[in-house]
Amino acid sequence: MANASEINLLEIPPQHILDGLIPSHETVQLSASTDICLDGTYGTAYLLATDKHLFAISPNGDSTPHTERIPLSEITNLEVKDLFGNSLLKVRTATTGTTLARFTKGQNQKFNRITHQLETLVKDARKTEEKIAKGQLGRAISGRRCDVCGTIISRRVGVCTNCLDTRKLLYRLLAYARPFWKLGTLSLALLLTSTFIGLTPPLLMRELIDGVLAPSENYETTFFRDITNSIYGMPTGYEILYFLVGLLLLINLSQSGLRAIRSYILSVLGQKITYNLRNEVYQHLHRHSLSFYNERETGTIMASITQDVGRLQDFISDGLQEIIRDIITIAIICGILFTLNVKLATLVLLPTPLLIIATLKFGHRLHRTYRGLFRRWAAISALLADTIPGVRVVKAFAQENREVGKFQTRSEDLLKGEIKIAGIRSIFSPVMAFITSIGTLIIWLVGGTSVLDGALTLGNFVAFTQYMWRFYGPVESLCRLNHRFQRAASSAERVFEVLDTQPDVTDRRSAYAMPAIEGRIQFDDVTFSYEPGKPVLKNLNFTVEPGEMIGLAGHSGAGKSTLINLICRFYDIEEGAILIDGRDIRDVSLKSLRNQIGVVLQDPFLFNGPIAENIAYGNPDAALDEIVAAAKTANAHDFILRLPDSYDTPVGERGVRLSGGERQRISIARAILRNPRILILDEATSSMDTETESQIQEALYRLVQGRTTFAIAHRLSTLKHADRLFIIDKGELAEMGSHAELIAYDGIYARLCRMQTELSKLRAW
Amino acid sequence: MISHPDLTGDLSLLSPRDIRLYLDDFDDLTLDLRGEIHHRVGVQRAFPFNAPTKFIVLLNSDGAEIGIVRDLGDLDSDSRDALEIALEQAYFMPRILKINSIVSNFHVPTWDVETDRGHRVFEIPSSRRDVRVIDDVRVILRDADGNRYEIVDYRLLDPDSIVFVETIV
Ligand SMILES: Nc1ncnc2c1ncn2[C@@H]1O[C@H](COP(=O)(O)OP(=O)(O)O)[C@@H](O)[C@H]1O
Numbered sequence: 001m002a003n004a005s006e007i008n009l010l011e012i013p014p015q016h017i018l019d020g021l022i023p024s025h026e027t028v029q030l031s032a033s034t035d036i037c038l039d040g041t042y043g044t045a046y047l048l049a050t051d052k053h054l055f056a057i058s059p060n061g062d063s064t065p066h067t068e069r070i071p072l073s074e075i076t077n078l079e080v081k082d083l084f085g086n087s088l089l090k091v092r093t094a095t096t097g098t099t100l101a102r103f104t105k106g107q108n109q110k111f112n113r114i115t116h117q118l119e120t121l122v123k124d125a126r127k128t129e130e131k132i133a134k135g136q137l138g139r140a141i142s143g144r145r146c147d148v149c150g151t152i153i154s155r156r157v158g159v160c161t162n163c164l165d166t167r168k169l170l171y172r173l174l175a176y177a178r179p180f181w182k183l184g185t186l187s188l189a190l191l192l193t194s195t196f197i198g199l200t201p202p203l204l205m206r207e208l209i210d211g212v213l214a215p216s217e218n219y220e221t222t223f224f225r226d227i228t229n230s231i232y233g234m235p236t237g238y239e240i241l242y243f244l245v246g247l248l249l250l251i252n253l254s255q256s257g258l259r260a261i262r263s264y265i266l267s268v269l270g271q272k273i274t275y276n277l278r279n280e281v282y283q284h285l286h287r288h289s290l291s292f293y294n295e296r297e298t299g300t301i302m303a304s305i306t307q308d309v310g311r312l313q314d315f316i317s318d319g320l321q322e323i324i325r326d327i328i329t330i331a332i333i334c335g336i337l338f339t340l341n342v343k344l345a346t347l348v349l350l351p352t353p354l355l356i357i358a359t360l361k362f363g364h365r366l367h368r369t370y371r372g373l374f375r376r377w378a379a380i381s382a383l384l385a386d387t388i389p390g391v392r393v394v395k396a397f398a399q400e401n402r403e404v405g406k407f408q409t410r411s412e413d414l415l416k417g418e419i420k421i422a423g424i425r426s427i428f429s430p431v432m433a434f435i436t437s438i439g440t441l442i443i444w445l446v447g448g449t450s451v452l453d454g455a456l457t458l459g460n461f462v463a464f465t466q467y468m469w470r471f472y473g474p475v476e477s478l479c480r481l482n483h484r485f486q487r488a489a490s491s492a493e494r495v496f497e498v499l500d501t502q503p504d505v506t507d508r509r510s511a512y513a514m515p516a517i518e519g520r521i522q523f524d525d526v527t528f529s530y531e532p533g534k535p536v537l538k539n540l541n542f543t544v545e546p547g548e549m550i551g552l553a554g555h556s557g558a559g560k561s562t563l564i565n566l567i568c569r570f571y572d573i574e575e576g577a578i579l580i581d582g583r584d585i586r587d588v589s590l591k592s593l594r595n596q597i598g599v600v601l602q603d604p605f606l607f608n609g610p611i612a613e614n615i616a617y618g619n620p621d622a623a624l625d626e627i628v629a630a631a632k633t634a635n636a637h638d639f640i641l642r643l644p645d646s647y648d649t650p651v652g653e654r655g656v657r658l659s660g661g662e663r664q665r666i667s668i669a670r671a672i673l674r675n676p677r678i679l680i681l682d683e684a685t686s687s688m689d690t691e692t693e694s695q696i697q698e699a700l701y702r703l704v705q706g707r708t709t710f711a712i713a714h715r716l717s718t719l720k721h722a723d724r725l726f727i728i729d730k731g732e733l734a735e736m737g738s739h740a741e742l743i744a745y746d747g748i749y750a751r752l753c754r755m756q757t758e759l760s761k762l763r764a765w
Numbered sequence: 766m767i768s769h770p771d772l773t774g775d776l777s778l779l780s781p782r783d784i785r786l787y788l789d790d791f792d793d794l795t796l797d798l799r800g801e802i803h804h805r806v807g808v809q810r811a812f813p814f815n816a817p818t819k820f821i822v823l824l825n826s827d828g829a830e831i832g833i834v835r836d837l838g839d840l841d842s843d844s845r846d847a848l849e850i851a852l853e854q855a856y857f858m859p860r861i862l863k864i865n866s867i868v869s870n871f872h873v874p875t876w877d878v879e880t881d882r883g884h885r886v887f888e889i890p891s892s893r894r895d896v897r898v899i900d901d902v903r904v905i906l907r908d909a910d911g912n913r914y915e916i917v918d919y920r921l922l923d924p925d926s927i928v929f930v931e932t933i934v
């Protein structure tokens with residue numbers, strides 16, 4: 001037990017409060033501060049104990065503090081209540097109860113200790129050994145082939161490079177830009193205007209040199225001179241200079257302005273196109289059947305929505321316009337150069353073929369290396385996407401080092417690739433610089449000679465050099481066009497693949513809404529295979545009456561889940577027919593069918609949102625009563641109330657914050673709330689302990705009354721309420737009948753039953 | 766909406782006519798359920814954020830559920846007052862009126878705020894887990910010790926505070 005020296009005396013209230021409060025013959029034994037006053041505002045209040053009394057002192061604005069005084073000997077019970085937003089210390093006597101302190105949860109530990117010390121004080125004060133009650137309220141597919149040419153499609157690229165018809169793709173892409181043609185035309189017009197204006201400064205330079213700085217005799221009057229003449233009459237050199245400076249300023253200003261407007265318009269255009277495309281892709285994704293997702297890696301599908309669409313936007317809005325600009329720039333510059341001086345122009349263009357060859361060659365190598373690099377990046381993302389979610393397994397098997405090693409190997413590959421790229425690039429730019437400098441050499445040599453000969457003015461010479469520099473840029477960028485095109489094309493192909501793949505399970509044109517289901521389910525010689533030639537279900541023939549509960553049992557992999565997938569029409573069958581109430585399920589609309597089926601899966605998927613939303617997933621406007629009632633029926637209510645925010649607690653991504661059994665109970669509540677006509681339970685209680693399961697069993701039993709139910713379970717006791725049992729073996733309906741009949745038949749079911757009884761005997765020991 | 770005849774029996778709703786709630790001499794919430802007295806009744810909101818006045822679960826002193834009060838408004842005024850006091854005590858959640866600063870130390874942001882209950886400094890260990898936005902504007906915070914804070918509508922804060930909130934959510 002605590003003695004006086006251990007008692008906390010550090011947090012003593014100001015002396016003026018103590019004066020007059022504590023009788024002179026009592027000594028302070030314990031004192032502690034709290035951080036919430038009794039009126040519920042933040043602030044320092046005190047709890048203080050002498051050898052006779054327990055005091056609470058709580059500030060009360062500017063007036064005298066609020067105080068409570070309780071004789072220690074009368075205290076019968078001390079309780080720290082850990083509530084939802086704060087904690088409090090409650091003290092009870094035989095006749096009253098008082099909250100003596102409120103504090104934030106960070107102080108819980110301190111007050112638990114203090115309560116302990118108080119108990120000692122109370123005992124001492126009472127001088128009795130009777131115990132006082134202390135309560136505490138704790139609280140991807142490989143080898144896929146192209147449909148057209150039969151080449152194997154790489155999993156990463158995801159499209160047949162052999163069949164890429166880039167021109168057709170381009171045309172289709174433009175279709176997405178078409179609704180915004182006004183914006184597109186406007187931004188193109190702006191682009192061209194600013195390109196034209198941008199090409200004038202060298203001409204001004206020529207005017208400045210030939211007309212003002214170093215007037216040349218064989219300089220003919222030009223357009224500019226005409227203008228200056230009309231403004232100034234006979235202008236002096238200074239006046240022309242001022243005019244030219246003013247003009248240059250105007251050009252630069254207007255160009256900046258145009259560029260700003262254009263870049264805004266272009267972004268808007270691009271974002272609008274992406275917005276449409278992205279939504280269309282996403283919408284389409286949801287129309288696909290499960291087999292679409294079986295054949296593709298989730299990563300590739302997601303990349304389509306994010307990366308590919310972004311790249312297309314870049315190409316449609318920016319790329320195309322730049323191509324037009326480059327072509328026009330080249331044409332205009334060629335025109336100007338040839339007007340200025342035909343001979344010199346021809347010479348300047350001489351290095352161009354060299355430039356083109358070099359760009360193509362390097363570009364090709366760069367592109368290939370980049371592709372390799374992209375693959376390596378993808379390998380790293382794939383590794384991350386695989387191991388980070390599986391981190392529990394990694395830790396459980398202590399494989400951290402191996403995973404780190406794997407990562408390092410891939411990371412090293414990436415490093416090598418990056419270094420290679422750096423190598424190519426560092427050669428590329430100097431080579432290009434050298435080739436362009438050949439042009440300069442020619443101009444200096446030939447043009448310089450002409451200037452000395454007097455055949456070329458200085459201004460023309462300078463203008464020539466400047467235009468030459470502006471000429472090579474667009475040429476280079478046009479050379480790289482092919483790769484830009486290819487990249488966009490493969491993105492486009494991936495996106496269009498998603499858009500073009502016709503969902504294999506769709507409503508027929510003549511589909512009608514399924515009327516309220518009664519529940520007669522008929523399998524008429526149904527054969528089904530996921531992969532051609534390997535039937536998973538063979539010649540199934542049976543009829544289930546309305547309201548009947550069918551237990552499905554059999555070895556794992558026998559085809560039980562497949563059977564119920566077919567009832568939900570997640571896949572379409574090729575042979576035979578499935579009839580519900582006599583209607584072929586392929587003739588009714590998917591929505592009307594699935595609206596009447598409730599499914600609980602072994603590993604139910606919860607979405608990242610509050611519990612209540614997850615329960616109401618199938619009926620978003622369910623009343624709160626129904627949500628709570630469904631949760632109660634599913635035996636989930638009690639554990640939900642133990643969560644920090646009850647029904648408003650978020651479950652985390654995929655429901656990670658809940659256990660497997662808890663997720664299943666949420667999922668059962670979801671199905672209950674849907675009030676389905678056909679209920680499907682695919683190992684719905686497999687992650688629960690036997691006790692929890694048997695509690696739910698009763699609820700489920702009530703739930704299945706009057707509904708056709710299929711229940712799959714490994715624990716055969718789960719199926720004890722079933723009217724009939726279907727034993728599936730290797731895709732065939734091997735046995736069918738009641739428990740007693742099947743035991744008498746002494747087949748697979750009887751054997752399974754015996755094995756499980758043995759097991760349970762073992763457990764009972 | 767599908768009506769659910771099979772579900773209603775499971776709700777254990779307490780009829781407002783059957784119950785009387787009051788604070789006893791010990792200041793403990795007490796439930797009189799058709800003459801059957803439950804002392805030291807605990808209260809819990811089933812939907813603390815989305816329906817704070819509905820579905821109040823009453824627990825006995827062992828923490829087991831006695832039943833559910835469907836709507837605070839259905840109770841007689843004395844019972845309602847008693848229940849409201851108990852709820853206020855349990856769900857202490859000051860409203861943040863102004864954010865003075867959010868300073869990150871080693872990725873743990875320390876919030877310095879003014880609330881309707883006074884000035885307070887606290888730490889939010891994980892903004893992913895401990896910051897919740899409800900209906901796009903309401904922000905619920907949980908600090909390192911589990912204390913709760915609320916911003917009723919962050920757009921109504923002063924501009925500086927809005928910037929702080931938007932960097933976090
Ligand atoms: N999406 C799928 N694609 C290809 N094969 C599948 C797919 N789903 C299941 N299978 C195969 O079909 C067979 C039956 O599976 P399933 O119906 O899930 O068995 P269970 O009886 O255990 O539920 C198994 O051999 C399984 O490998």
Ligand SMILES: [Mg+2]
Pocket residue numbers: 560561562
């Ligand atoms: Mg299965």
